[in-house]
Every structure is written in structure tokens, then in C-alpha cells.
Amino acid sequence: MAGNDWGRRLVKSFRVEDGRRFRLGDYDPGDTCGLKSKEHAEKRLQRDVARLAELQDKLYAQDRWALLLVFQAMDAAGKDGVIKHVMSGLNPQGCQVYSFKAPSAEELDHDFLWRTARCLPERGRIGIFNRSYYEEVLVVRVHPEILAKQKLPTRLVGKRIWKERFSDITAHERYLARNGVVVLKFFLNVSKGEQKRRFLERLDRPEKNWKFSAADAQERQHWKQYMAAYQDAIRETAAEHAPWFVVPADKKWFARLVVAAAVADAMERLDLAYPEVTAEQKKELAAVRVQLEGGPHRARRKARRPHRAQVARRPLRRPEAPAAEPLPDGGEPTP
């Protein structure tokens, strides 16, 4: 329990439920809450991953709640690694991961929530969005040319568009919450310096080259605008029913720990339990057991059989082969 208390405090220090006074600058990307190294975090992470597996099992069996985990971050902040590590203990049957890139022509032909709405998790499942509808108030806000290509009627694109999108997102998340979808949003807060170090590593190590794109490096030029857009998005959309977690991401091991603890904490607040078996169902199960064991007849015979240990003590004896009957034509019987 002491460990859980520690986890609860950890999660609380990065959770934003009321964005009115939120300032991104108050959150240090290098924070590790006093933990000195990966080794110190490893045990806690393993324990949380095991807790998550247990909770997911109940979530799936109960089939009432769903979880939606939204991941947003600048490039190289470690979204993929967090998703991989935190979800490593989960049953893949109960998980759905979707990545959202620049929208296709078909997606642009719809409202901005359309493509993600089709991927929302079913009851009993954990849905993970690797980027999400939040891109609509982040990359689209930083690059007005993207907004211009969205084919919106001109009179609907005004100064208030970002406020309107925030209010649509908030309403959408409230709607989901009222329908049993627990929405948790994670901003992996990496510093500009750490991003540079990771980009250089991607250039230096051939096995990481594939992860590097020149466009990612160009986006660094807009760092300030991105941070302002993130701050505004968190301010406007943080809510008790859909909190943001501003996760320090300069140390990957710490980011993983915070995310695992936040998900486990949110699931523990739900009334997750295996479905109750009614008296009638219990009777049915007893009948199935009898049937599987070969009917009441066989079950009684089995009860009379000597205990296994007694059988083992008897000398092993091969049953003797019955003498072959001579065939009517006097020939030898074939084996």
C-alpha cells in the first residue's frame, strides 16, 4: 500500500484537471521526483505493469468501462517507447493502438473528429491514440497552411476557430466520459535540448537512421509556437473527467513510470470487478462439470476409484494379449 501511496502522489504532481492557472513553464522536463536512475525505477515500473495486467483482466471481464489513452508530444519525446513498455504486460486482445498521421483525402472530407471517433475503444478495452484530434489545435494551429487545405467553408474559419475547437473537444470528451469511456491525456514533455540529443543519436546510429526525418528537425524552428499551442490546449481542455498529465520526458524511464502509475491509478478508482455468478449460473456450471466428467454414472464410479497414490504402489502389469483364434480357413491371423 505504501508503494501505491507513493504512486498516487507521483501521479498527482503531474495531473492537470483544472487548466485555468496552468503554465507549461512550471513543469520541468528533467524532473525525476528524486529517483536517481533507471535501476531505481525498474522495480516500481514492473509492479505497476503487473497491477495494470490484473486491472485490465477485470476491465475486460466486466465489460462496462473503456479507457482511452491519448499520447501527444514533440518528435522523439518517446511516445512509441512509452506505449511499448507500459503496455508490455497487457493482454493484446483487450488493447487497440491507433496512430494518426497527416489526414488522407477521405479524412479531410469529414469533420475533424470523424477519423478518431471511428477508432474509439469498445467497452472492456483500452484504446491508445498515438497522436489524436489534438493535432487539430497543435500542428494545424502552428501551420495555418494546413488549416487552409481543410476545405472548410470560408465563413466558418474565423478568429474564434481555436476556441471553437477546444469547446468541441471538451464536449466530445465529456460525452465519452458520460458513456463510460475514461479519457486520460498524456503530454510527454521533452526539452528542446534533449530532443536535439536524440536527433543526433538517430543520425549517429545506423539502426536508428530510419527514425530520422529532415522535416522533424525543421519543426524545431517552431518550438515556441508549439509550446504555446500545447499550453493553450491543456489550459482549455483539462477537466476532472478528462485530465492531462504533463509527463517529464527527458528521462525515458521516468516518463514510463509516470504513465504506468497514472493509468493504474485511474483504473483503481473504477469499480472494476469480475462479474458476479448468480445461483442459477452456479447450478448450470455444476451441471456442465458433471457432463464433462462423463455423466453422473461415471462421476460416481470415479469417486469409488482408489486414490492415485494407491494405484501407483501396485506393481505395473502389462495386460496379456488374448490368444489369437484360429481363422476358419486354417490360415494364420494377420497382426
Ligand code: ATP
Ligand atoms: P514517429 O516520428 O515516432 O514515427 P510520429 O507520430 O511523429 O511518430 P510521423 O509519421 O513522423 O509520426 O508524423 C506524423 C505527422 O502527422 C506529425 O508531424 C503530425 O503533426 C502530423 N499530423 C497528425 N495529425 C494531423 C492532422 N490532423 N493534420 C495535419 N497533420 C497531422
Ligand code: MG
Ligand atoms: Mg515523427
